[in-house]
Each structure stands twice: as C-alpha cells, then as structure tokens.
Amino acid sequence: MSGYVDKVLNFPMKRRTFIKTTAVAAATLTVSGCGNELTQVSSDVANEIANKEGEWVTAPCWSNCGGRCINKALVVDGVVVRQKTDDSHPDSWDYFQQRGCVRGRSRRKLVFGADRLKYPMKRKHWEPGGGNKELRGKDEWVRISWDEALDIVASEIKRIKGTYSNESILCIDWGNDINQLLCAAGGHAYQWGTCSYGSWKNSALFGMEDGYHESNINDRYDLLNSQLIVMVGANPAWTSLGFPTNIYLKAKEAGTKFIVIDPFYSDTAQVLADEWVPIRPNTDHAMFLGMAHTLITEDNPRLNSLIDWDFLNRCTIGFDADHMPADADPTENFKDYVLGTYDGVPKSAEWAAEICGIEANIIQRLAREIANTKRTALLTGWAPARVSNSDSWPQMFMTLGAMTGHIGQPGRMTGVSCHFRAGNGGPSLVKPGGTGRPWIDNPISVGLNDAERWDAILKGKYTAGNNDVRDVNIQAIFYAWGGQHLQSNEGMTKGLEVHKNVEFVCTTDFVLNTQARYSDVVLPAATQWEKRPQFPWWVNRESLIFPSQVIDPVFETKSERWMCIELGKRLGIKENDLYPISEKQEVFNQLAGSKLIKEDCSDYESLCTITEKDIKEWGVKGQPQQGTISINEFAKKGLYQIQRKAGDQYVSIAYEDFRKDPVGHPLNTESGKFEIYCKARYDLVKEKGWSEIRPIPTYNPAVEGYEDTFKDAKAMVKGDFPLQMYTPHYPRRSHSSFDNIPWLREAFPNPVFVSRADADKRDIKDGDTVLLTSRHGKTLRNACVTERLMPGVVALPHGSWLEMDEKTNIDKGGADNILCNTPPTGQGLSAWNSCNVQVEKWTGEHLEEDCKWPQRILF
Numbered sequence: 123m124s125g126y127v128d129k130v131l132n133f134p135m136k137r138r139t140f141i142k143t144t145a146v147a148a149a150t151l152t153v154s155g156c157g158n159e160l161t162q163v164s165s166d167v168a169n170e171i172a173n174k175e176g177e178w179v180t181a182p183c184w185s186n187c188g189g190r191c192i193n194k195a196l197v198v199d200g201v202v203v204r205q206k207t208d209d210s211h212p213d214s215w216d217y218f219q220q221r222g223c224v225r226g227r228s229r230r231k232l233v234f235g236a237d238r239l240k241y242p243m244k245r246k247h248w249e250p251g252g253g254n255k256e257l258r259g260k261d262e263w264v265r266i267s268w269d270e271a272l273d274i275v276a277s278e279i280k281r282i283k284g285t286y287s288n289e290s291i292l293c294i295d296w297g298n299d300i301n302q303l304l305c306a307a308g309g310h311a312y313q314w315g316t317c318s319y320g321s322w323k324n325s326a327l328f329g330m331e332d333g334y335h336e337s338n339i340n341d342r343y344d345l346l347n348s349q350l351i352v353m354v355g356a357n358p359a360w361t362s363l364g365f366p367t368n369i370y371l372k373a374k375e376a377g378t379k380f381i382v383i384d385p386f387y388s389d390t391a392q393v394l395a396d397e398w399v400p401i402r403p404n405t406d407h408a409m410f411l412g413m414a415h416t417l418i419t420e421d422n423p424r425l426n427s428l429i430d431w432d433f434l435n436r437c438t439i440g441f442d443a444d445h446m447p448a449d450a451d452p453t454e455n456f457k458d459y460v461l462g463t464y465d466g467v468p469k470s471a472e473w474a475a476e477i478c479g480i481e482a483n484i485i486q487r488l489a490r491e492i493a494n495t496k497r498t499a500l501l502t503g504w505a506p507a508r509v510s511n512s513d514s515w516p517q518m519f520m521t522l523g524a525m526t527g528h529i530g531q532p533g534r535m536t537g538v539s540c541h542f543r544a545g546n547g548g549p550s551l552v553k554p555g556g557t558g559r560p561w562i563d564n565p566i567s568v569g570l571n572d573a574e575r576w577d578a579i580l581k582g583k584y585t586a587g588n589n590d591v592r593d594v595n596i597q598a599i600f601y602a603w604g605g606q607h608l609q610s611n612e613g614m615t616k617g618l619e620v621h622k623n624v625e626f627v628c629t630t631d632f633v634l635n636t637q638a639r640y641s642d643v644v645l646p647a648a649t650q651w652e653k654r655p656q657f658p659w660w661v662n663r664e665s666l667i668f669p670s671q672v673i674d675p676v677f678e679t680k681s682e683r684w685m686c687i688e689l690g691k692r693l694g695i696k697e698n699d700l701y702p703i704s705e706k707q708e709v710f711n712q713l714a715g716s717k718l719i720k721e722d723c724s725d726y727e728s729l730c731t732i733t734e735k736d737i738k739e740w741g742v743k744g745q746p747q748q749g750t751i752s753i754n755e756f757a758k759k760g761l762y763q764i765q766r767k768a769g770d771q772y773v774s775i776a777y778e779d780f781r782k783d784p785v786g787h788p789l790n791t792e793s794g795k796f797e798i799y800c801k802a803r804y805d806l807v808k809e810k811g812w813s814e815i816r817p818i819p820t821y822n823p824a825v826e827g828y829e830d831t832f833k834d835a836k837a838m839v840k841g842d843f844p845l846q847m848y849t850p851h852y853p854r855r856s857h858s859s860f861d862n863i864p865w866l867r868e869a870f871p872n873p874v875f876v877s878r879a880d881a882d883k884r885d886i887k888d889g890d891t892v893l894l895t896s897r898h899g900k901t902l903r904n905a906c907v908t909e910r911l912m913p914g915v916v917a918l919p920h921g922s923w924l925e926m927d928e929k930t931n932i933d934k935g936g937a938d939n940i941l942c943n944t945p946p947t948g949q950g951l952s953a954w955n956s957c958n959v960q961v962e963k964w965t966g967e968h969l970e971e972d973c974k975w976p977q978r979i980l981f
Contacts, residue, residue: 174198180760181205182669183226184604184650185856191364192220192761193229195651195672202230202651202672210761215372217765220665223363224869225856231863232633232649233673237977239632239646240677242271248642250281252625259618259640260928265981268678272685274643276692278626279307282598289568290597292579294637298602299682300630302562306695309565311596313607315572315952320507322516322538323949328800329789330520333538339501339547340535341663341774342369343766346376347533348499352492353382354406354519356503359389361851362544365662369545370394381488383409385848386875386917387910399488400912403848403955404827405478406506407515410522411821412474412482413489415460417525419470420490428493430527437784438524440799440818447792447799456521456798456818469821477821477828479912493526497533500526503540505848510956511822513807513948518819521798529796530781537776542662548774551764552666552729554657555715557708559701568594573946573953576616579624585946588811596620601629601637603647603682606858608637609924612954613943615899618926630682633862634978636924636937645685648675654705655757657712664772665763666716666729668756710742713753718762723771730756806949813947824956825944826897831914831958843896843958845880845916849938852919861923867973872922872936873906876961879913881905884962891964893932894918896957899940901933902969905961916961920954925975934969 176198183193192208207222246262247254254261266274282290288308293301295313304310316323322332331338345351351373358366367390374380374394382388382395383406391398401409421428434441440450442457453464462468471482471489478485492498500523507515523529523536539545570578571585578584579596586592599621601607608617614636621627621640629638630645638644650656651672675681683705687697703711717726728749736753737744756762766772779787788794792802804817815822823829826843833841854870855861874894876886886892888907893900894916903918911917918938925935933940944953 174203176203178206179670179672180667181229181672182650182656182667183222183229185225185859187223187225187361187363187856191222191226192667193222193226194760195230197672200673202234205230208761210759210763216767217763218365218368220662220667220761220763221364224853224866225363225860228860228863228865229651231865232860233651234676235633235862235977237633237862237979238676238679239634239638239644240679240981241265241646242268242678243644243646243980244271244274245642250278252642255622255624258621258627258642259926263644263980268680268688271643271645272688272692275628275645276689278598278628279304279689279693282626283308286595286597288566290595291600292570292596292598293600293602294607295602295605299686300600300602301564302700303686303689303693303695304600305562305564306690306700307693310600311566311568311570311594312564313572313575314569315611315950316508317572317952318504318508318541320504320509320953321512321514321948321951322504322507324803324806325516325520326790327797327802327806328517328520329791329796330516330537333504333543334541337543337547337549337663337774338535338537338776339499339539339543340532340776341548341772342372342546343768343770343773344532344535344775345369345373345499345545346378348373348378348497348535349533350379350381350491350495350498352488352498352500353380353384353390353394353539354500354502355384355506356382356501356539356544357384357386357388357390357505357850358540358544359393360853361503362541363853366544366546367393373545381491385846385912385915386850388850399480399484402477402479402828402912403846403915404506404509404512404824406502407512407518407819407821408469408474408477409480409485410518411460411469412471412478412485413492414456414522414525415468415470415474416486416489417493418457418460428490429525433527433529433781434524437529437781438796438798439793440797441521441525447801450799450801450817454799454816454818459818459820479828479914492522492528497531498526498528499534500528500536501539502537504538505850505955508951508953508955509827510825510944510947510951510953511813511827512824512951512953513803513815514819514822517798517800517803520796521819524796524798530775530777532775535776546663547776548663548772549719551664551719551772552762553717553726554666555712555717557703558711558715559703559708562700568592570594570596571946571950572611573613573944573950575611576613576620577945579620580616585811588809590811597624598626599624599628601627601631601641603630603632604859606635606637608640609635609858609937610921610939612939612952613898614924614937614939616943630685632679634980635858635862639924639978646677646679647685648679648681652676652679653681655709664766665761668713668760668762670757670760704742706740707742710740710744710753713756714744714747716756716762718750718764719772721771729762810946810948810950812945812950815948824953825947826953826956826958828914841958843960845914845959845961847894847896847916847918847938847941847957847959848955849920849942849957850917852921854919855921858921858923861921862977864973864977867971871904871971871973872919874903874936874961875911875917876905876907877911877913877915878907878909880916880961881907886961886963891966891969892961893964894941894959894961896941896943896959898943899933900931901936901938901940902964903936904969904971916959922972935972
C-alpha cells in the first residue's frame with residue numbers, strides 16, 4: 123500500500139455522524155500515490171477512508187454542459203474519497219436542489235485519474251523549428267523539468283516573433299492566462315466564430331436575444347401556463363442534465379401537450395412527447411415556411427383567425443408591403459415571398475414537404491394547432507442553427523412566433539430554450555461580480571474564423587471581410603487549458619495536417635487530449651479543483667455557486683497563472699503587469715461584487731455583507747457593505763439560491779413590456795420592433811464576406827444539406843454521400859470533456875445511430891462495425907440500429923476523442939469532426955450539423971468497445 127494511502131488511513135480524526143450515513147458500501151477507490159501511479163484500494167480500505175473525519179466542500183463542475191449542478195467532495199487529508207450532489211436543503215419545485223449528473227459525479231475520476239498529466243513533457247524528436255513534425259501525434263514523450271519546459275516555450279515565442287512576427291502566433295481561445303501573456307508579449311493572432319450559438323449569434327439585430335447572454339423565453343413558473351409546448355431540435359434530457367428536464371415534467375403534469383420536432387426520437391421525446399415529428403436535419407426553415415404559407419392562405423380574421431394581425435402590425439416590420447421600412451423595396455416583404463408573388467414559387471406545405479420529409483397535411487395541421495392554441499410556447503435549441511447557410515433560420519423562427527402572437531404574454535413565448543436557461547428564462551436573480559483584473563488588449567488584428575481556420579493556415583490566406591482576403595503565416599499554436607479545440611472544431615482532418623506543418627505547438631492541460639497529443643510541449647495544468655476558488659460563469663437564474671479549492675495540485679501540475687508568471691520572467695514581462703492584483707483580491711472582488719435582485723425587481727443590490735474585520739482577515743482592499751449573507755458564510759456554504767413560490771415577483775415574461783407598449787419600450791433594433799425585414803442582419807452577413815442573405819428570412823439550402831445528398835435531384839438519384847449526419851450532444855461527455863473516463867465509456871458506448879431502413883439496405887446488423895466516409899475523412903463506429911431515427915439520417919455523438927490509424931488515415935475513435943468541414947457561410951458559421959456521409963459494413967477487424975481500450979497513461 124502506498125505511503126499516500128497510509129497517510130489517509132492513519133490521519134487522527136474523530137468520525138463525524140454524517141459520514142456514517144454516507145459511508146462507502148462496497149466499491150473500490152482510486153487515490154493518488156506518492157510515486158508515478160494511482161493506487162486502487164479495496165472496498166475495505168475505501169470504507170476505512172470514508173469513515174475518517176473529513177470535510178465536504180463545494181467542488182466546481184467546470185465543464186460547459188448546461189446542467190448547472192452542485193458537486194460536493196469529501197476531502198480527507200488532501201484526498202477526495204467521495205462525491206455527492208446538492209443536499210443543502212430538501213428538494214421541491216419551489217426550492218429545487220442543484221443535482222449533479224453522471225458526468226459531474228464522476229469528476230474525481232478526472233482529477234485523480236490514472237491518465238492525469240503529471241509532469242512537463244516534450245516530443246522526443248522535437249527541435250527548435252519543429253524537428254520531425256510528421257511525428258506529432260505518434261512520437262514518444264520525454265519527461266522534462268519545469269525549467270526546461272518553460273525555457274523551450276519562451277525561446278520559441280521569442281524565435282517565432284523574431285523570425286516572422288507576433289501575427290504568426292495563434293492563441294486558441296481568448297480570455298485566459300496564456301492569451302493575456304501573449305498579449306503582453308506583443309499580441310497574437312486569434313480565433314473567432316459562432317460557437318454553439320450557430321446562426322443565433324447576433325440575433326438581437328432583428329430583435330430576439332440569443333438565449334444565453336439574454337433570455338428570450340419566459341420563466342419556469344410561467345411555462346406551466348402553456349397549453350402546448352413545441353420543441354424544435356432540443357433534447358435537454360441529454361444536453362442540460364440536472365433540473366431542466368424536471369421543469370418540463372412539471373409542465374406535463376400540469377396538462378401541457380408536447381410536440382417534439384427532431385430527426386431522432388430522443389430521450390426528451392420519449393419522456394415528454396405527445397407527438398414526435400421526424401424531420402430531416404437542416405430543413406426546419408422550410409417546414410416553418412410551409413406553416414407560414416398555411417396560416418397566410420387559410421387566415422380569415424372574421425371566420426378563421428389564425429394570424430395575430432394586431433401583434434404583427436404594432437410590433438413587427440417587414441411582414442407585408444404595407445409594413446416595410448421607408449427606404450426598403452416594398453416587393454421585398456415576407457408575405458409575398460411566402461406566397462411566391464414575385465418568384466413564382468409558393469412556399470406551401472407541399473413545397474416544404476419535399477425538402478423536410480414531413481407530409482404536407484402534417485405541416486398544415488401543426489400550423490393550425492399552433493395558431494389555434496391560445497397559450498403556446500415555441501422553443502428551440504441551438505442545434506438547428508449550427509448549420510451552413512442558416513443565418514435566416516432564427517429570424518424565421520421569430521417570424522412564426524410573431525405571426526401567431528406567441529410572444530410577450532403568460533404561457534406564450536418564442537425563443538431558445540437550452541443550456542443553463544433551458545425551460546427557465548428571465549434575467550438572472552443573483553449574479554457574480556467581476557475579478558477587477560485589468561484586461562490586456564491584443565494589439566494584433568489577425569482573426570481566423572473557426573470554420574476557415576485550418577484552410578487559412580494551410581493556404582496562407584484568410585478572409586478579413588467582404589472582398590478582403592489577406593495573407594497569414596501561422597507558425598505557432600498555443601492551446602489554453604480545457605478548450606479541446608482541435609477535437610471540437612470542424613475540419614479536424616485539415617487540422618491534423620496543420621499540426622504537422624507549423625513550427626511549434628504548445629498545450630496546457632491536465633490530460634493527453636487530442637490537441638495535447640499533437641503538440642510539441644505539454645505543460646501539466648492544475649484542474650479547477652486544485653486552484654483558488656473562482657466563480658463559474660455558468661449559473662442558472664435562481665442560484666449562484668461559489669466553489670472551493672478542493673485539494674492542492676497533484677504531482678507537478680501548476681496553475682496557468684503560475685506558468686505565465688514564470689514565462690513572463692523569461693520574456694521580460696513583470697508579474698505586476700500580468701497580474702496587478704492578487705488571486706485573493708480577485709476572489710474577494712467577485713464575492714463583494716455579487717448582486718441580488720431587489721424584492722421589487724427594479725435593480726440589484728449587494729449579495730454579501732462585508733465588515734472591516736472581514737477585509738482585514740482576508741488581507742485585501744475593499745469597503746464594508748450590507749447584504750443578505752455574510753461573505754464568509756457564502757464562501758463556506760458554496761451556494762446562494764432564491765426560494766421561489768407560485769405567483770412571486772420573480773416571474774418573468776419575455777418582451778411583455780414591449781408587447782404592451784412598443785413605442786415606450788422599444789427593442790434595441792433600428793426600428794425598435796421585431797424585424798422580419800432586417801437590413802442590419804443582411805449587412806452583417808455581407809460584411810463577413812462569405813455569402814449573402816436577403817433581409818427577410820428566405821430558405822437557403824445548406825452546404826452538405828439534404829439537397830447535396832443527390833447526384834441528380836430532379837431524378838432523385840443519390841450521390842456518393844447519400845446520408846445526412848448530425849452530431850447530437852451525448853450523456854457521456856460535455857463536448858469532449860469526460861471522454862477519457864472508463865466509467866462513462868462503459869455506461870455510454872458511443873455508437874453511431876443508424877435507422878433500421880438504412881441498415882437493412884446495407885446488410886448492417888445491430889453491433890456491427892461500420893465505416894463512415896464523408897468528403898473530408900473516415901471513422902469507424904459500432905452501429906446502433908434503431909427505429910428511433912428518421913431514414914436517410916445518421917447520428918454520430920459529438921466529441922469522441924480521435925484515435926487515428928496513421929497507416930490507413932481512418933479514425934477509430936468516432937471523432938465527428940473528422941467528417942465535418944463545410945466552408946464558412948454567413949456570419950462564419952460553425953456548421954457541425956451540415957455533413958453528408960456514406961455508411962457501409964466494415965470488412966476488417968471488429969471494433970472493440972472503447973471502455974476496454976487502454977488509457978493514455980504516461981510516466
């Protein structure tokens with residue numbers, strides 16, 4: 123038994139009563155050993171450890187999943203021996219617990235995993251300038267000291283700046299310590315994109331918020347007033363684990379009808395749906411146009427009122443020729459586009475059915491039901507917007523809500539319901555303060571769009587705007603902690619080529635993920651459990667989590683702050699220039715700046731009470747203030763949550779004031795109204811320089827969408843890539859995080875989902891290994907043959923770690939982004955759900971389940 127375990131078992135503490143009720147029953151426990159390995163101990167030892175007195179601390183669940191959960195860790199002498207979730211109060215609808223999911227509850231298997239990166243490393247065949255760059259991804263690793271590692275990184279920054287320029291250094295992900303160091307060192311090229319939002323990015327230009335920074339749906343209590351909830355491309359049972367699904371269950375218990383529109387009969391559909399409407403990916407816009415056509419042609423204000431003309435006329439602009447901006451072409455109105463007045467193509471239900479695969483009579487029936495149900499919630503996730511050429515889709519979604527009047531009234535809403543706002547819209551009732559650290563601006567203006575990035579580096583050209591293509595020469599790539607951008611961004615096949623051509627790649631992380639594997643130097647980073655406490659920026663509307671530092675850093679891992687201070691010394695940058703205030707001061711500032719909404723909801727007030735004694739004990743600068751909870755109580759408890767009740771003052775109805783008085787409460791648009799005709803959106807897309815849209819929400823077929831599955835669309839002859847693939851988020855992972863945990867690999871085996879009809883055509887049986895081929899790459903998966911998926915569609919879960927066979931160039935890990943790589947369109951959309959593939963039975967060796975694969979354990 124290791125000395126580390128001996129230390130835990132022999133630690134002289136008395137047993138606390140609560141440990142008796144939470145002791146380990148029968149399980150093994152993994153703890154850090156003193157040497158290079160982690161130690162598995164027996165259930166008897168695990169019981170003995172659990173019976174030692176320890177402390178339950180609020181442990182951050184730092185992945186960006188949307189669940190918004192509490193995790194607590196039982197720490198015994200620096201070792202996490204157990205985890206649990208929120209038990210700070212009894213669970214109820216009014217005062218719900220922030221319960222963790224299977225991912226969060228397995229967090230200690232990340233922190234104490236056998237595959238933790240323990241020491242600084244470099245590639246065996248690395249030399250200044252890259253050495254044998256072809257060996258990236260398959261080279262051996264050599265353990266080095268921190269001094270050597272930091273010397274290498276600093277010297278490469280200096281060399282590349284001197285040989286090329288700061289523009290040749292690309293920092294992936296902004297807002298982190300590495301980014302700030304490079305900004306202080308003269309700047310760097312940066313990456314940008316639409317990320318998870320897809321075409322909901324910048325949706326406020328036409329009046330509807332993106333659903334993340336600002337909500338566009340009603341509060342969870344008001345959701346219970348809805349008679350009908352229509353969910354389009356949203357699967358909170360997988361993507362927002364924790365409380366959100368319970369919100370929808372509460373609505374169902376209240377008698378709300380659910381219609382789920384999705385290619386997949388998802389777990390959400392199984393739990394909630396009264397009706398599942400399967401739809402082809404990328405075609406939601408066409409379906410909504412078919413519904414709009416039904417409403418326009420069947421509406422009769424006196425005999426069959428389907429359109430809310432009062433809302434359209436008062437609160438929108440651009441629906442018909444009589445309500446256009448003064449300087450716009452009156453023929454460029456939405457109504458005439460739908461009717462085909464000028465292009466001769468009515469966007470009828472029959473027209474839409476040919477595209478989206480939903481029968482025309484169903485499209486018409488749904489349109490009538492949405493219009494005739496007094497209190498309807500039209501809710502969508504971001505997934506249908508992560509599609510090429512979809513910049514007009516959010517505008518279309520808003521337009522149908524405006525036509526039916528389902529905006530700004532109790533039980534009536536239209537907008538995004540996902541991430542931490544799933545089912546629970548409205549302004550945050552409690553929110554954190556800022557760190558107070560001054561921001562170091564980046565003097566470099568070279569920005570590479572996520573969808574164009576790898577192409578731009580390979581070609582030496584990037585799009586800086588409309589008719590503005592510039593030279594770029596990226597020679598160094600820096601990956602900051604936790605991003606996994608090589609894995610999670612589209613076009614990984616080209617990304618791998620980039621990584622075998624640039625001169626230097628450096629990653630800071632805590633596991634050997636894909637981008638670390640293809641690096642030259644890897645700096646082992648401390649996890650959030652091993653750092654000073656910091657607020658997560660992901661908090662739900664009613665609560666604020668303040669996590670603790672759970673343990674000290676294990677092995678030789680360091681915080682990125684420490685790394686940057688040490689690199690700064692080598693680059694001639696003073697610590698005070700990077701970090702003008704201490705970490706303790708930053709934490710204090712966040713607590714002191716935390717806000718709680720006032721009882722009348724008119725403004726915010728301080729959350730924490732702070733005394734002169736507190737400021738002295740913390741050793742920081744600050745001012746006393748009066749709040750609701752003392753700063754030390756909040757820091758110790760780790761959670762502040764507002765207790766709700768039906769009909770309370772916190773119920774929020776999105777756009778309610780605007781609907782009542784659009785002149786007195788205008789939206790932040792050019793017209794002050796919802797813009798069905800939106801020139802600002804048109805201008806934004808045109809300015810980016812990839813493609814154009816019209817000011818009204820017209821249907822634009824996706825690149826690698828349904829239409830591209832045909833070799834001859836008129837004759838309905840399929841091409842080489844006849845199946846549409848989309849990439850659902852999966853319970854095993856949050857994006858790519860957690861994919862290395864054996865527990866989760868065993869529980870969620872990560873197949874590719876194939877419809878029974880498509881499998882039968884290819885003689886594929888459930889469990890068979892199949893080869894997925896796209897225009898961009900190849901990967902292997904075991905098939906889950908199912909009736910739950912629409913024919914013509916395959917679903918490959920997002921985020922599985924790459925395992926490339928260098929001899930065949932076939933990935934064995936099921937990495938979705940090996941297959942995805944549509945060119946940038948519109949705003950520079952990341953279009954993960956635009957991808958066409960072929961699936962065929964694999965004739966080689968059967969793919970073993972990845973829970974049986976060896977972990978990436980080094981040293």
